[in-house]
Amino acid sequence: SSDLLPFILLGMFGGLWGAFFIRTNIAWCRRRKTTKLGKYPVVEVLLVTAITAVLAFPNDYTRISTSELISELFNDCGLLDTSKLCDYVNDFNSTKRSNLPDRKS
Numbered sequence: 001s002s003d004l005l006p007f008i009l010l011g012m013f014g015g016l017w018g019a020f021f022i023r024t025n026i027a028w029c030r031r032r033k034t035t036k037l038g039k040y041p042v043v044e045v046l047l048v049t050a051i052t053a054v055l056a057f058p059n060d061y062t063r064i065s066t067s068e069l070i071s072e073l074f075n076d077c078g079l080l081d082t083s084k085l086c087d088y089v090n091d092f093n094s095t096k097r098s099n100l101p102d103r104k105s
Helices: 002-034 041-056 066-074
Strands: none
Touching: none
């Protein structure tokens, strides 16, 4: 019963996000037909491609192949790994011992 709550919330937010995306897409398509950009579809495609490339290229993970990325995500980290996902020098998830409450042994 309480185990289903995250899945219910996930379904609700997914549905709301999908409805928002569809409405935004329809509004964009209507606007596109009335502007100069809609009259030049090749320029539109080149513009969208250029924006996507500029936003995606700085991210290292968008430049590697999908199989390599999935392999990197599911491999266990070891001390000799060179992956940025297995960065033991800058471990931002560690908790300082002074912040831990005392617990009975």
